[in-house]
Amino acid sequence: MELNVDKIHYSYQENKEPVFENISFKVEKSEFIALVGPSGCGKTTLLHILGGLLEPTKGQVLLNGSNTDRMGKISLMPQEDLLLPWRTILENGVLPLEIKGIKKEEARNRVKELIKEFGLEGYENAYPHHLSGGMRQRVAFLRNILTGNKVILFDEPFSALDALTRFKMQKWLLKMWQKFKPTIIFITHDVEEAIFLSQRIFLLGKIPNRNIKEFIVPFKYPRDNDLLGYPKFTEIRQAILKGLEGLEE
Numbered sequence: 001m002e003l004n005v006d007k008i009h010y011s012y013q014e015n016k017e018p019v020f021e022n023i024s025f026k027v028e029k030s031e032f033i034a035l036v037g038p039s040g041c042g043k044t045t046l047l048h049i050l051g052g053l054l055e056p057t058k059g060q061v062l063l064n065g066s067n068t069d070r071m072g073k074i075s076l077m078p079q080e081d082l083l084l085p086w087r088t089i090l091e092n093g094v095l096p097l098e099i100k101g102i103k104k105e106e107a108r109n110r111v112k113e114l115i116k117e118f119g120l121e122g123y124e125n126a127y128p129h130h131l132s133g134g135m136r137q138r139v140a141f142l143r144n145i146l147t148g149n150k151v152i153l154f155d156e157p158f159s160a161l162d163a164l165t166r167f168k169m170q171k172w173l174l175k176m177w178q179k180f181k182p183t184i185i186f187i188t189h190d191v192e193e194a195i196f197l198s199q200r201i202f203l204l205g206k207i208p209n210r211n212i213k214e215f216i217v218p219f220k221y222p223r224d225n226d227l228l229g230y231p232k233f234t235e236i237r238q239a240i241l242k243g244l245e246g247l248e249e
């Protein structure tokens, strides 16, 4: 699904300084976009608008060209995985299918198949607290894939993970993205993570800039560790860091 953000403004309260004004951008079907910016610039607010949790004060968000209700069509993945602690991994996985009214047996079989693909085999009957942070994120992502939503918004999903798990999860996410082809918008504070994962990076400005600066990441997929040593990687990182520094002046 493609997303078209058309001159949106947002204020949490009337007469208060807006979080942003006049933001426009377009995201193509199956694109991977990273969203970076200084703390408090409005990244989460923007994600909540895209996901339909908030409505823009002005402007509109079009999903495949239409101004329909976005809730239920776009998935939001926050840092906390939102798994139900009293349900096993299998039972957590079947939730979106249960909601769609799919028969129990069929739902369980579909989830079991995916559990394998998501590297969670053997954990079907475990509870979320038995799993590592990275594994819980996989279950959360599996659940999002089962909703059938073609746009997935990530709000710093890996920031609580240790460096090695995080790197493994980045590679895993890219693999899953290539397989299922959702459109992804991914907030991160980590510039290297943004470059490693995405095709384009949006740097969200701060008051009074409040606009979006775009960086193209030209590397092909699949991507691997050696990317971090490429001169072009360093060049993009420097350009983004310079952009971030410029916002602090």
Ligand SMILES: Nc1ncnc2c1ncn2[C@@H]1O[C@H](COP(=O)(O)OP(=O)(O)OP(=O)(O)O)[C@@H](O)[C@H]1O
Binding pocket: 012, 019, 037, 038, 039, 040, 041, 042, 043, 044, 045, 046
């Ligand atoms: N519910 C709310 N009511 C009023 N103001 C809010 C609310 N949520 C966020 N804000 C304000 O809106 C601005 C943008 O916040 P937001 O959380 O979107 O930024 P962010 O870029 O995601 O920040 P961070 O990187 O620190 O997570 C901040 O000034 C914040 O204080």
